[in-house]
Amino acid sequence: MPETLLQTKLYVPPQRPNVVSRPRLVERLNQGLRSGHKLTLISAAAGFGKTTLLSEWVNQSESAVAWISLDESDNDPSRFLAYLVSAIRTIEPSIGKGVLAALQSPQPPATEAFLTTVINQISETPDDPLEKARPTQSSRPGNNMVLVLDDYHLITAQPIHDALTFLLDHLPGNMHLVIATRSDPPLPLARLRGRGLLTELRESDLRFSQDEAAQFINKVIGLEVSADDLSALNARTEGWIAGLQMAAVSLQSRGHADDSTDTISDFVAAFTGSNRFILDYLVEEVLQSQPENIQTFLLHTAVLDRLTAPLCDGVLGHSDETVQENVETSIATAQDTLEHLERANLFIIPLDDERRWYRYHHLFADLLRNQLNKKHPGLRRTLHRRASQWFEQEGLIPEAIQHAIVIEDYDRVAGLLESIVSSLLNEGRPATLMNLMARLPNETIAARPWLGVHAAWGAFLTWQLASIEPYLQAVEARLSETPAVPLPEPFADVNRIRGRMDSLRAFMAQGQGNLEGATALSRKALNYLDEADLQLRCVLEMNLGGICVIRGDLVAARQHLEKSITAGEKAKNFYATLSSISQLADLEGIQGRLHQAVKTYRRAIQLGTDWGGGKALPGTSLPHVGLARALYEMNDLDGTARHLERGIHLGKLCGEQENVLQGYLTLARLRLAQGKADAAAEALEQAVALAPQDSTLPFLSAGHLASWQARFSLAQGDLAAASRWADSQESRLNIPDFPDFRLERPSFTLVRVRIAQGRAEEAMRLLDQLLPAAEAEGRVGRVIEIQMLRALALHAGGDVAQAMIPLEQALSLAEPEGYVRIFVDEGLPMAQLLYEAARRDITPEQTSRLLAVFPALEPAPTSPKRPGELVEPLTERELEVLSLIAEGLSNQEVSQRLFISLATVKWHTSNIYGKLGVKNRTQAIAQARALGILPTS
Incomplete structure (x- = not known):
């Protein structure tokens, strides 16, 4: 059951008719908006009228205003962010679409990533979110959207302060933040003040002036108090509005309005004494002047943060006949009492237009609780217990828990x-x-x-x-x-408990690489569960499916995943079901069934959208990124970009770090294919930054991702960097068996590096180790890649005829499923192989389609060039530079070896690329070897 947000906390308090208008302060607030300030801070002790002032300003403002009334339960960062987005959505519903559900995910999104999405959406809103409702607002001041955080002093969680700091640092120009608080929050106030971006109202600003105090006492309250008495009262209270209000209520309840000036003066004189318990005295005066049933109501309901009539009845015991006999009350209903308190100005604030929910003024509530503890020290537990019971009966378990925690x-x-x-x-x-x-x-x-x-x-x-x-x-x-x-x-039920224990240990065993233990524990857990326990069965079948995929038993893996999907759909375990469907599509991709994988990914995306009521659940991040990988392989680069954007975005929202990482790896490949090397490097850096150094999943470790970095270095012509990685990894990778096929990726990179280095025989030995397992397990996608690399290795070794055999096998397997990028990403060496295949009439239609995709390549020549034949020959210096590049030296190392500047090296390199008709180092070396300019080994 998703956490329910109290809509009354988002209620903008109406401007009450019987209050002192404060136009000078309203103008200060408007001036802050007109000046483009980011933040308005209203900081003062309790009872200085912060909320009342904001209510007056908001109800007069022509800006769109969102409001949150905070309380202590909002110190949970996810809860705070949920209220923040929900408040903004009250004025602009288009903001926050899809992001709220992410806060309910197993791994909530990083706060900055979450806020970045919200900030971007705010920036993209129309100039006036309410312009349809307010067609003529050209004169309204400043920012278009205002967010008010009332009672921010109740927030003590540092992550929330950090979140607001991030929001302020990146606040869109069409938004303004207002904070009302009893103490200054730990935000960058000095920086904002120094940059002229802060509006501040403090106690000195909020204190009632003499005129305002007179208006309050004489007109709002209706007392006749002399100017001297008013001056004394205002001086002693130092313009503190709550103090004046309590004094006025006390005077009013004692009937002083009709007494002589001397009588009122006597009261004021007593009030202005230096007694530090004046506040307690006033509360006692207010309470003691009320009928006993009102006093009882006030004290007993003081334990509640928010009041509604049924809840008050429950706390007072009115719903318990045995208790009701012992409660002296003449109040007809709690609703009558609440409405009476509002009419009597007894520090109660309505939270909705229907007058169903109220709260006490915070200061008044604190004082009532002090009085309750003083007068009835043993009653507090009973009242909180009743409140807890009421919330439980209403199905509001979190609220019931909070009251039980208090006692x-x-x-x-x-x-x-x-x-x-x-x-x-x-x-x-x-x-x-x-x-x-x-x-x-x-x-x-x-x-x-x-x-x-x-x-x-x-x-x-x-x-x-x-x-x-x-x-x-x-x-x-x-x-x-x-x-x-x-x-x-x-x-x-002991079996259900033990089933959950063993299932957890099974997941831990898989993470630690203990596949035998993970399998045994999963099956043991399943034996504990009855058929109706579908929630856990879904998860356990998914775990078993994952184990089988790792082992290479793809048939059994599919069976487990289909069982998981069936159980998950019946149990409405949305996240686990989407994960299992995505893993099934991954499996189909491993089998080389690209078209079927695309259908399965799309099925998961549609289900995730349907389950979200038309808005994709964050869990659809998994199939979006998976679909992007499949579409990339099929050379649908636009589709790849769309699904990567969506998948990475959703993954960040729900904290699916692994999926975001895989998304960035695919994005790096996409950017390289688009010729955007800098963007590719940035995407790869983002992937590496997400990988934990000590990951228990090796295929996600920073060390494993280094193989991807080496491959990208190779693709960009930096053979030296790729060679350094290869030399550091070979002894660990050159083994005959791989317990986890996901760890084969570094071996493929090593093969590519050795081919580029002219060490084709070493590459062939490693590929021959990898091929049998891939063929035996039906991993057709890997078979295509291995055979393609074997062809490149044989070609690099000079055996062109022999290279055609694995190339034809790879092309034949790839053609029905539309594989493209697996060939094209290999660059010029693969293009040369395909030209040769076309000349030999090997899968002519397939080779023609693939050759058409290669960027900036000339049509297949009618006859091969003779060794050394170039449109313009390389100079002696260019030949020197090319030879050093082939040795794996960086540009800086070449400059040091030849005693020339780095700029000169880059100039020669550019000339070499132009004469050879290539774009990078790897292509230059391969082309030079193909033309006989460089030796093949």
Whole structure:
């Protein structure tokens, strides 16, 4: 069940009729907008009218305003960001499409990535989000969109402060941020102030002037107080509006409005004394002047952050007949009381137009709670327990948990949490689960195995790896108690608990490379589960499918993945189902079935969109990136770009680091194919930056990605860099068997480097080791690549006729499925091979189509050039430079060897490329060898 956001927190408070208008402060706020300031900070102690001022300003403003009333529960970064986007969507619904669901994923997106998406969407909004509703707003001041964060002092989480700092640093020009707070937040205020981008209103600005105090007391409240008394009262309160209001209410309740001036003066004189408990005195005066039933209502409902009539009835015990007999009240309903409090100006604020939800003024609520603890110290627990019970009955379990936490009723917290713990994980909210777990004593978790095993899963999903085994050991100890102690109902099914323990250990074993252990544990876990436990069956079948793919048993892998998909769809386990469908498409790609893989990826994308109600779920990142890879292989570069953009974007939102990494690798290949070397290098750097140095998945490690860097170096003509990598890796890679075919990628790169170095025999030996397993396991895609590389190696070794044999095999396998880039990305050497294949009438239609894709290549010559034949011969110096390049020297090393400048080397290199008709070092070396200018080895 996705976390429900309270819409009343997004309610812009209406301008109340009986308040003192403050045009001078409203103008200050408008001036900040007109000046293009980024931030307005209203910082003052409680009771200085911050919210009331903002309400007046907002309700007069012609800007589009979004509002969030913050409370302590908003210190969860994901919850805060969800409210932030939801508030903005109240004025511009097009913003935030698709991003809110990402916050519910197992790995929520990085905050900066999330905010970057929102910022970009805000920047792209029309000048006036509400222009259709307000056709004539040409005179409105400043920014088009205003976001108000009220009561920001309740936010203490540093990640949220960091998020707001990032937002301020990149705030679009059409947006303005307003913060109302009791204390200055840890934001870059000095920097904004120094740059003239900050509007500030502080206590000195907010204090009531003498005239404002007079208007408040005499006109708003309706008292007749002399100028001298008003001056004294305002001086002693230092313009503090709440103090004036409480004094006025106290005076009003004592009937002083009709008394003599002396009587009022006596009160003011007493009030202006130096007693530091004046505030307590005023509250007591206000409370004591109210009927007893109103006092009871105020004190008992002070434990609530927000009030609605049914909740108040529940807390007061009105819904409990046995309790109601002991409660003295003449109030007909709680709703009547709430409306009475509003009419009486007893520090209550409506949160919606229907007057269903209210809150007390924060200061007043604090004081009421102090009074409750003072007068009824034992009642607090009872009231919070009733509130918790009411929220539980309404199905609002998170709120019920919060009230139980306040009174440290950990057994109740644990019991409530057990009822939603599976939903939290299935919906991808492990961080919320772990935040709640952190509030519980270890012994409470240890006593409840259902809670403990889910805590272990939460730790696994949030990478709190050191906590996993302690949780599991505690569960095991509880299950093994002798004599057996009954487990808390209804979560006492030992088999379900053990199934979840073994399934988690299976995932951990796979991550550590222990495939035998992972398989055994997965099957053991399945044996514990009944047929109805589809949520976990979906995940376990997916795990088994992944293990089979790694082992090369593709038939069994497909069976497991199809079982996972069936179970996941029935259980509505959306993320796991999309993952399994994407893995099935990956498998089809491995088998060389490109067309079928494209269909399967598209199926997953459509399902993810349908399940999201027309908006793609973040989990569709997986099939988007997979489809991009397939389309790239088929040379649909526009389609590749579209799906990569979508897939990387969604992957960032839901924190799918692996998929984003794979997306950037494909993007780097795309940019190279488009001739954008700098963009390709940038994409590759982004991929490498995502790879953890100590990854338990070797194919994601930084070391493994170095092979991709070497391949890109080779493609850009930097043979020296590629050679350094190859020399450092050969001893580790040159082995006969590969337990994980995903680790073959570095071997393919090594082959390419050795071919470019003229060491074709070494390349052939490694390829001959790789081919049997690929053929036996039906990995047709790899067979095509291996045979293509064998042809290149034989050609580089001078055996052109023999090279045609593996080339023809590769072309024959590739043609039905539309493979293109696997050949074209090899550049000029492959083009020369294809020219030769065309001359020999080998798959003529296929070779013609492929040759047409190669960039800037001349048509196939009618007769081969003689060795050394060039339109313009190379100079002696150019031959020297070319020879050193072939040795693997960098431009800098060539300049040092020949004692010439780096600029001169680059000039000679450019001339060489032009005369040879190539674009990079690798092509130059290959062309020079083909023309007999350089030796073949």
